[in-house]
Amino acid sequence: MEILKKDSEVDDLLKKIDSDIKKELSEKRYNHSIGVMKKAEELAKIYGVNANIAKLVGLAHDIGEELSKEEKLSYCEKNGIVIDDTERLNVGLLHGKIGADICKRRYGFTTEMQNAIKYHTTGNEHMDKLAKVIFVADKIEENRKYKDNRKAEKLEVARKLAKENLDMAVLFEIDESLEYTISKKELIHIDSILTRNRIIIDNKAEKK
Numbered sequence: 481m482e483i484l485k486k487d488s489e490v491d492d493l494l495k496k497i498d499s500d501i502k503k504e505l506s507e508k509r510y511n512h513s514i515g516v517m518k519k520a521e522e523l524a525k526i527y528g529v530n531a532n533i534a535k536l537v538g539l540a541h542d543i544g545e546e547l548s549k550e551e552k553l554s555y556c557e558k559n560g561i562v563i564d565d566t567e568r569l570n571v572g573l574l575h576g577k578i579g580a581d582i583c584k585r586r587y588g589f590t591t592e593m594q595n596a597i598k599y600h601t602t603g604n605e606h607m608d609k610l611a612k613v614i615f616v617a618d619k620i621e622e623n624r625k626y627k628d629n630r631k632a633e634k635l636e637v638a639r640k641l642a643k644e645n646l647d648m649a650v651l652f653e654i655d656e657s658l659e660y661t662i663s664k665k666e667l668i669h670i671d672s673i674l675t676r677n678r679i680i681i682d683n684k685a686e687k688k
């Protein structure tokens with residue numbers, strides 16, 4: 481990616497994204513984005529992912545999150561983003577696909593970077609290491625705090641796991657989210673199931 485040849489160019493793009501999301505997101509979500517950027521950088525270094533790329537994607541990952549439901553739907557319609565049945569009933573999920581599209585247009589994000597943003601909501605069976613880093617960083621960044629003891633304990637388990645085994649950290653987060661979704665009698669996005677199965681299949685194959 482042309483823009484990433486020099487550290488100064490990365491810094492300029494980080495500054496641009498920072499100033500955009502400061503204007504477009506709430507303070508809470510802005511702080512969350514900074515937290516994801518930092519955690520993504522940390523995990524990228526552990527798992528051999530380009531840390532500059534991880535920082536850019538982490539900072540930008542929720543850029544489409546605070547559009548209203550109507551704005552999300554009309555953005556998809558105008559920009560040819562295909563919406564599936566689960567997303568139509570759970571429009572919030574679309575902020576991954578929308579964010580990826582915004583980052584492609586505004587900042588020239590590569591397909592790999594766009595995919596990491598696209599997949600951070602539901603997961604995807606084709607997630608690469610960058611996408612997994614972003615998926616996990618989103619759930620465990622430093623600003624996430626839970627008053628509920630059980631949730632707080634699980635968060636600590638997830639933070640530890642993230643440093644030890646990226647795939648198991650993804651699986652842990654998917655299971656957490658499935659448990660919650662099932663308890664609420666809500667729809668499960670098929671990509672979450674496919675991601676879960678893919679990780680289990682790949683890890684079983686590795687052990688053989």
Ligand SMILES: [Fe+2]
Pocket residue numbers: 541542545575600601
């Ligand atoms: Fe998000």
Ligand SMILES: [Fe+2]
Pocket residue numbers: 512516541542618
């Ligand atoms: Fe997020």
